[in-house]
Amino acid sequence: MTILHDEASIRAGVDALAVRIAAHYAGREVTVLVVLRGGIVFAADLIRRLDLPVALDTIGVASYTGAVQHASGPRLTSTPQIDLRDRDVLIVDDILDTGRTLSHLREEVARRGARSVATAVLLDKPARRAAPIEADFKVFSVPDVWIVGYGLDHHDRYRNLPFLAALDPEAAGG
Ligand code: 5GP
Numbered sequence: 001m002t003i004l005h006d007e008a009s010i011r012a013g014v015d016a017l018a019v020r021i022a023a024h025y026a027g028r029e030v031t032v033l034v035v036l037r038g039g040i041v042f043a044a045d046l047i048r049r050l051d052l053p054v055a056l057d058t059i060g061v062a063s064y065t066g067a068v069q070h071a072s073g074p075r076l077t078s079t080p081q082i083d084l085r086d087r088d089v090l091i092v093d094d095i096l097d098t099g100r101t102l103s104h105l106r107e108e109v110a111r112r113g114a115r116s117v118a119t120a121v122l123l124d125k126p127a128r129r130a131a132p133i134e135a136d137f138k139v140f141s142v143p144d145v146w147i148v149g150y151g152l153d154h155h156d157r158y159r160n161l162p163f164l165a166a167l168d169p170e171a172a173g174g
């Protein structure tokens, strides 16, 4: 494992992002929709730094990986409890990779009648983008390597690491 960002670096990045998000919403209530499960750690830190009224909910999504790409896109595994109609929704996820997940979630939230939809990600991996989407708010750009820690997993492990690390290719393959 190679550390990409330590705790201090993440804290500084999340602090700066929170200031930008608070300025963008300027006193309005924002409904933070955390994407399960990778977005949990980032969202937990981010919302505690947001100087705004915040409503919090979650959405679960399973992305299909490998050779098969389903026309229907990623599948929802759980839906928000809050009625999103007329809300300013900020979707918070761990990483924007191909972009399929966030494109799908943006549409889903819009379909539920949100007044506005924006996206915040901890990481942006632009090398693999397949859907035409950029994050409205992001902390770090990363190269095309498999990243773990601070919410991101490898076979359900490492989400609890307080730093962000690149997994060695041999380990990531297994
Ligand atoms: P998408 O390809 O749809 O933009 O991203 C789908 C999901 O793939 C992300 O939300 C994240 O859960 C996962 N993902 C993409 N790249 C990485 C990575 O480097 N490490 C980990 N742990 N998950 C990733």
Ligand code: MG
Residues within 6 Å of the ligand: 035, 036, 037, 038, 039, 093, 094, 095
């Ligand atoms: Mg995810």
